[in-house]
Amino acid sequence: MFMAARHGPYAIACALLLANLVAWAWAMTTLGCAPVLLGAAGLAWTFGLRHGLDADHIVAIDVVTRRLMQAGRAPSLVGLFFSLGHSTVVVLATLALVALPVQGWLEQWHLVGGGFGTLVSAVFMLAAVMANARMALGQWRALRQPARLPPPPAGFVFGWAGRWIGRSWQMYPLGFLFGLGFDTASEIGLLGMAAVQAHHGLGLAGVMTFPLLFTTGMALVDTLDTLLMCRAYGWGMRSGRRRVAYDLGISLVSLVAAAGIGAIELGQKLPGNAAQGNLLMRSLMAAGDHLAGVGAGIVLVFLALWGGAVVISRRQANRISPT
16 A cells, blocks of 8 residues: 555555455455354444544544645545554454453443543644634635735644644554544444354454454545545645635635534533533534534535536636637
8 A cells, every 4th residue: 555655546546445355355254154244244344434434534634634735745645544543443442352341341441532532533623623714814815915825834734733743654643542432443343242242153363354344444435535635635736826715715614624523522522411401512412423424514515615616717717718
């Protein structure tokens, strides 16, 4: 995969598709033709695909990809490293569930790890809101004074965090911290344990098939999201005034998305009575139960913004060009 990064987005996408095929070949080899086990394997892979669309993934990848591009660095592997860090928690959880009793430690860790993972994600979203607000303000001022278009800001979008995330591979620890909420890790781990109980004699290699399929599925979606963002942002960076107007729209969408995800995550940690107190909190709780749908919606908004900008740009070019 690292070599694929030198040959462009198509090579990266093909490498990940191949990794998914290899994972399924491994599953067929280790699980045989048992319907229960193959069904569980399909669920694990589907969970990975779905989790890659979670809104916190989309926002984190969006922000880091855009700023690495503005800094002149290649961000093609941002989503891959983020998903690998996230999946590490899933792999460790599955190993722990095989070695330790399910009752007791998992519930305690969910309380501790869930709070820590939510705190990390909320801080990241707050930083994203502040950074996008600052960029949007500068872009708005530049549009009002077209003769003074500012160059893309140097450094990383979070200022103080630029010392920690300045390369694609540095998304790995961030993905790991995001994964400490443990909801997905416990889901896949319990799936592996259920498979062991349903089919006695399944070895460790068979059990680890489930986190492997989850990892390849999530890595595929997160990486495709990164490549899509690279194309969308790269289009907007080709000319001066168009770049500023286009980037302003992206900054506003990213700001609203980060603020919404941060509010959803914090709202989920409120006591039940507080969460049911008003319509806003109930709406946040409902959105929290469908983060994959929210993430897909964010991607569609970005695509609509990109598509609309392309159409407008071509119409303007046709009007200017001689007939």
